[in-house]
Amino acid sequence: PTDTGSVHITQTRNTGSFFDGGMKRYYGIGDGGQGEDQDPMFVVPNGGTIQNVIIDAPAGDGVHCEGSCTIRNVWWNDVGEDAATFKSSSSSATYLVDGGGAKSGSDKVFQHNGAGTVTIRNFQVHGSGKLYRACGNCSTSYKRHVVMDNVTARTTKVLAGINTNWGDTARFTRITVYGSSTTICEKYRGVPKGS
Numbered sequence: 001p002t003d004t005g006s007v008h009i010t011q012t013r014n015t016g017s018f019f020d021g022g023m024k025r026y027y028g029i030g031d032g033g034q035g036e037d038q039d040p041m042f043v044v045p046n047g048g049t050i051q052n053v054i055i056d057a058p059a060g061d062g063v064h065c066e067g068s069c070t071i072r073n074v075w076w077n078d079v080g081e082d083a084a085t086f087k088s089s090s091s092s093a094t095y096l097v098d099g100g101g102a103k104s105g106s107d108k109v110f111q112h113n114g115a116g117t118v119t120i121r122n123f124q125v126h127g128s129g130k131l132y133r134a135c136g137n138c139s140t141s142y143k144r145h146v147v148m149d150n151v152t153a154r155t156t157k158v159l160a161g162i163n164t165n166w167g168d169t170a171r172f173t174r175i176t177v178y179g180s181s182t183t184i185c186e187k188y189r190g191v192p193k194g195s
């Protein structure tokens with residue numbers, strides 16, 4: 001989408017319970033590379049919503065949801081280390097990504113490190129590694145769930161990577177893929193850090 005202006009940010013922003021970016025283009029955190037120690041651009045507290053934002057390089061560690069959250073109509077022009085991380089310790093947490101899209105995530109787009117269910121719907125991904133990965137080496141081996149509906153993928157390697165030994169699940173409806181081989185669901189064996 002076309003932006004309505006640009007905002008250079010140099011420090012992580014907390015969105016509070018509701019943040020509407022008005023389709024401005026936000027950039028300026030981290031170095032645009034794959035370093036795992038970069039700051040997020042936005043932190044969304046439990047129950048919060050972020051919407052109508054274009055995130056551009058350098059985007060650092062993207063959006064962090066501390067608990068349940070809604071990410072609506074957010075567009076990543078060039079994913080940083082990853083696009084968003086879901087972090088609640090509650091098994092009833094729900095994280096909704098509705099609308100929007102992500103390009104050029106060299107590795108992962110959505111990183112599920114906490115517990116609960118991630119829903120990704122009405123979303124496009126292009127030129128990325130995995131659209132979703134349930135953490136494979138986090139120290140807490142939560143059951144993690146993902147639901148994808150109406151997702152279009154172009155030249156993307158994997159839609160979901162899950163750890164079947166930890167009881168993770170993935171559900172898919174209305175998936176369209178273009179380009180060379182895309183794996184819909186890759187099953188892994190999670191190994192907790194420090195084990």
Ligand code: DGU
Nearest residue numbers: 036082111135136137138139
């Ligand atoms: O414990 O080292 O890549 O959040 C966490 C792991 C690793 C994460 C993940 C992320 O899986 O750092 O970006």
Ligand code: CA
Nearest residue numbers: 036081082111
């Ligand atoms: Ca990572």
Ligand code: CA
Nearest residue numbers: 078079104106
């Ligand atoms: Ca990138």
Ligand code: CA
Nearest residue numbers: 061081082111
């Ligand atoms: Ca990350």
